[in-house]
Amino acid sequence: MSEIYDTVIVGGGIIAAAAGQHLTAAGYRTLLAERDDYGAGTSSKTSRLQHCGLGYLSAASGSITAFLAHPRSAIECFGLMRRSMQGRAEFVRMAPERVKPVSFIIPMMLENTIPRWKARLAFRLMAASDGGQVPLNLRILSAEEARAHPALQGMAGLEDIRGAMSFTEYQYHWPERIVVDTVMKARAIGMEALNHTAVTGLARQGDLWRVTLAAAEGSRDILARAVVNCAGVWVDEITAMAGAPHIRKNIGQKGTNIVLRLPEGMRGIGFETVTVAGAPFYLIPWGELHYVGPWDSASDGSPEGFRVTEGEISAILDQLGRLFPGFGLKREDVLYAWAGVRPRSLAKGGKGSAPAVREHDLSGEGLPNVFTFTGGLLMTHRDAGRRLTRAVARRLKPSGTPRPLDAPSPPLPDMDQVTEASVAHAILDEQACTLSDILRRRLSVGWEPDLGRRHAVRAAKLAAPHLGWTSEETAAQIAAFIDETVTEFNLPKR
Numbered sequence: 001m002s003e004i005y006d007t008v009i010v011g012g013g014i015i016a017a018a019a020g021q022h023l024t025a026a027g028y029r030t031l032l033a034e035r036d037d038y039g040a041g042t043s044s045k046t047s048r049l050q051h052c053g054l055g056y057l058s059a060a061s062g063s064i065t066a067f068l069a070h071p072r073s074a075i076e077c078f079g080l081m082r083r084s085m086q087g088r089a090e091f092v093r094m095a096p097e098r099v100k101p102v103s104f105i106i107p108m109m110l111e112n113t114i115p116r117w118k119a120r121l122a123f124r125l126m127a128a129s130d131g132g133q134v135p136l137n138l139r140i141l142s143a144e145e146a147r148a149h150p151a152l153q154g155m156a157g158l159e160d161i162r163g164a165m166s167f168t169e170y171q172y173h174w175p176e177r178i179v180v181d182t183v184m185k186a187r188a189i190g191m192e193a194l195n196h197t198a199v200t201g202l203a204r205q206g207d208l209w210r211v212t213l214a215a216a217e218g219s220r221d222i223l224a225r226a227v228v229n230c231a232g233v234w235v236d237e238i239t240a241m242a243g244a245p246h247i248r249k250n251i252g253q254k255g256t257n258i259v260l261r262l263p264e265g266m267r268g269i270g271f272e273t274v275t276v277a278g279a280p281f282y283l284i285p286w287g288e289l290h291y292v293g294p295w296d297s298a299s300d301g302s303p304e305g306f307r308v309t310e311g312e313i314s315a316i317l318d319q320l321g322r323l324f325p326g327f328g329l330k331r332e333d334v335l336y337a338w339a340g341v342r343p344r345s346l347a348k349g350g351k352g353s354a355p356a357v358r359e360h361d362l363s364g365e366g367l368p369n370v371f372t373f374t375g376g377l378l379m380t381h382r383d384a385g386r387r388l389t390r391a392v393a394r395r396l397k398p399s400g401t402p403r404p405l406d407a408p409s410p411p412l413p414d415m416d417q418v419t420e421a422s423v424a425h426a427i428l429d430e431q432a433c434t435l436s437d438i439l440r441r442r443l444s445v446g447w448e449p450d451l452g453r454r455h456a457v458r459a460a461k462l463a464a465p466h467l468g469w470t471s472e473e474t475a476a477q478i479a480a481f482i483d484e485t486v487t488e489f490n491l492p493k494r
C-alpha cells in the first residue's frame, strides 16, 4: 500500500527547502523530492546577494506619471522592498555565519543624480521596513570625495561625477549551503527528503494525488493530500504532468555573471549601477576577484539556457568597458562564468514577467490542493515558506502537531576543509551521493578560485568507502566533477 503524506513538495531548491521546513513545523507530514541535488538548480547560480531591496524602490518610485500609470506595480515593488529588508534582517540575525557585509558604492552622475534629502528619505523608508535591525550604513559622498574614492578610479566621466552613495549589502558565502541547511533543519523535525529522485507522474486517485517518484534504484508511487510545486523555472512542466498544460505561471529569465580580477583599488568593494536598458549591473567582490553581471536575456528554461554563451560574456565586457574604460579588460581576462535561469512570475495576460513573488492555489483551476510558487528568491525564502504554509492551511489541516521551526542542531565539522570528518558528515548525515554533491553543496571548497578541482582526488578517495565506490567508480566521479566544472563555469576545454 502507498504511504499517505499531507504534502509532497516537488523540487529541492531554496523555495522547496523553505516550504518543507515551514510545512513540517506546522505539523504537515511532508516529503520533498529533488531530481538532482538540493540547491543544484537556479539556487546555485545566483549573484549571492541578500539584497536590501533598493532596486525595487527605484523601480517603484520612477516618476509620478509612471507611478500613476502603473500604481499596482509600484505598490507591489514597495512591498517587495519591505520583504527584502525584513528577509535581510531575519537571515542576518539567524545565520550570521552564512553571510558577510559588503560595502557597495553607487556613483551619481548627471543622468541619475538625486538630491541628498531624497537619498536619505529612501534609506529611511528602507530602514523603517525592518525596524532598523540591520543597519544600511548610508554615506553620501560629495563630488570631491567620490572623485578620490579608490573603487571609482578608471570610471568613465569621473571628472563630472556629482557624488556617490555608499551602503551595506550582505553577501552569502555559499547559497547552496543555505539550501542544504534548510533541508537538514526540516529533516531534523521530521520531513522526509529525497535527492536524486524525480517526480515523474502526478495523477488524481480519489481525493488524493498519486505521485510517482523515480530514482536510480527504480520507481515507486506515494499518495499525498496536497502537492506543493516548487520546481522553480520548471513549475509549468509539473502542472502539465498533473494534466493542466494550459496553466502557465512562470517565465524564465536567464542571467549571467563573469569572474575577473579587477584593479587593487576595488578589492573588497561592490559597485552598483543600472544599464541603459534599466537593468541592475553589479561588480561584486569575491575574495581577491569580482563577479560582474548579471546580464539578462530571455530563456525557455531548458537546461541549455544554463550555459553561458560567448555573446553574453562579450555583452558584459562591453558594459564593463563603457563603465570603466581604464581597466582595458578583454576576453582572456575572464576567469570563469556561470548562468542561471530565474523563475519569474508570468505577468497577467501571459506576456512578459512581473516582479511579484506569488503563491498560487490551483484548486480553482481544476487541480485540487495543488500549490505553485513563482518568482521565489533566496533573499526572501523564509517568507515564501510561510506564505505557502498559509495557502495550504486554508485548504487542509495538518495530520500532526506543530514542531519548532529552527530546532537547535548539533555543531557541524569544519565544512570549509576536505577532511575525513567533513566528507563523512556530508555523506552520512547530509545525503551527499556524488563528488559534486560533496564539493559544491556540502563543503565550501567548490567556490575556491579553482572551483574545487584541486580537492577532487582526495575528497573522492575519502568518499569511496562510505559510498561503496570501486576504483573505476572513484575515477569516474572525479572525471564527472571536472567535466561538470568545465561546462558549468565555461572553462576552456582541455
Ligand SMILES: Cc1cc2nc3c(=O)[nH]c(=O)nc-3n(C[C@H](O)[C@H](O)[C@H](O)COP(=O)(O)OP(=O)(O)OC[C@H]3O[C@@H](n4cnc5c(N)ncnc54)[C@H](O)[C@@H]3O)c2cc1C
Pocket (backbone or CB within 6 Å): 010, 011, 012, 013, 014, 015, 016, 033, 034, 035, 036, 037, 039, 040, 041, 042, 043, 044, 045, 046, 047, 048, 049, 050, 051, 197, 198, 199, 200, 230, 231, 232, 233, 234, 238, 253, 254, 255, 256, 257, 294, 339, 340, 341, 342, 343, 375, 376, 377, 378, 379, 380
Ligand atoms: C544570475 C542570477 C542572479 C541571481 N541573484 C540573486 C541574488 O543575488 N539574490 C537572490 O535572492 N536571488 C537571486 N537570484 C534568483 C534566485 O536564484 C532564484 O530565484 C531562486 O534560487 C529560485 O529558487 P527555486 O527554489 O524556486 O528554484 P531552483 O533552485 O531552480 O529549484 C527548483 C528545483 O526543482 C527541481 N525539479 C525540477 N523538476 C523536477 C521534478 N520533476 N522532480 C523533482 N525535482 C524537480 C530542479 O532540479 C531544481 O533543483 C538570481 C538568479 C540568477 C539566475
